[in-house]
Amino acid sequence: SKMEELHRQGYSDLRPDTISYSSVINAWAKNRENGAAQRAETILNHMLKLHNGGREDCSPNTVVFNTVIDAWAKSRDKNAYDRA
Numbered sequence: 001s002k003m004e005e006l007h008r009q010g011y012s013d014l015r016p017d018t019i020s021y022s023s024v025i026n027a028w029a030k031n032r033e034n035g036a037a038q039r040a041e042t043i044l045n046h047m048l049k050l051h052n053g054g055r056e057d058c059s060p061n062t063v064v065f066n067t068v069i070d071a072w073a074k075s076r077d078k079n080a081y082d083r084a
Contacts, residue, residue, distance in 0.1 A: 001016060001024075003015070003016040003020060004016055015057070016058070017057040017058060018047070018057060018058055018059055018060065018061060018064070021043055021046075021047050021058065021060075021064070022060075022061075022063060022064050022067070024043055025040045025043050025044060025064055025067050025068060025071075026067055028040040028043070028071060029067045029068065029070055029071035029074075032074075032076070034076065034077060035077065036071065036075065037068070037071040037072045037074075037075035037077055037080060037083065038077065040067065040068045040071040041068050041071070041072070041083070044060055044064060044065070044068045047059075047060045047064065048060060069084050070084075072084035
């Protein structure tokens with residue numbers, strides 16, 4: 001993400017965390033575009049990878065998981081209900 005890139009370039013105050021990732025996931029969950037739910041899930045999986053790698057500030061919470069489930073439930077993508 002752009003925030004991650006800027007953080008790597010030395011902008012220490014732009015390190016993404018649970019709140020920033022959650023905001024992006026929420027935006028994708030509200031989007032009716034094809035692939036939006038998949039984008040939300042991809043970000044969730046990225047958060048899990050970061051958290052499992054030691055980034056405690058990227059811990060997905062119940063709200064994040066529920067938002068991704070909701071994104072799939074409202075998605076028009078093929079197999080969306082199975083994903084939810």
